[in-house]
Amino acid sequence: MIHITKTEKSNLISATxxxxISKEDIEKIHPLIHNIVENxxxxxxxxxxxxxEGYDLKGxxxxxxxDAAHISDYGKMAIVGEKEWQQWAARATDVFTNSEVKYFDLTEKEEAKRWI
Structure with missing residues (x-):
């Protein structure tokens, strides 16, 4: 489940x-992406x-x-996690996109906020 959190940065989507992640979760984020890109x-x-725990099949x-529709619209990505496989997923995202992607451990959450 995705919980959108408020942010002061107009081009930032922040979420816990x-x-x-379900299809409905992705449908919450997609309009936010469009609004930022339109600006x-x-x-x-x-x-x-x-x-x-990852995604369900529809998610x-x-x-x-x-992602296929907007991959060139993405900037920086800060991924704050707690498991080694999440760090590997962040590295894979960095390799397959033009985005700057960084993984941070949960103990580095404030550093991630400053970076983004």
Missing amino acids: INGK GDKVDFFFELVDF IWADLKV
């Missing part, structure tokens, strides 16, 4: 993510993963479609 900005992301498909 736990459990599994001529790159979309930055701050994702805090807490007890994150991963929806996310892949959104």
Whole structure:
């Protein structure tokens, strides 16, 4: 589940993510991406993963479609997590996108906020 959190940075989507991401979760974020892109900005992301379990099947498909449509619209991504596989996923995202992606441990959350 994705919980959008308020931020003062106009091109930043900030969220806490736990459990599994569903299609409905992706549908919450997609309009936010459009709003930022329509203003001529790159979309930055701050994702805090807490007890994150990945995606359900419809969720991963929806996310892949959104990413394919907007991959050139993404800027920086700060991924704050608690598991080694999340760090590997962040590295893979960095390799496959033009975005600057950094992984931070939960203990480095404030550093991640400053970076983004």
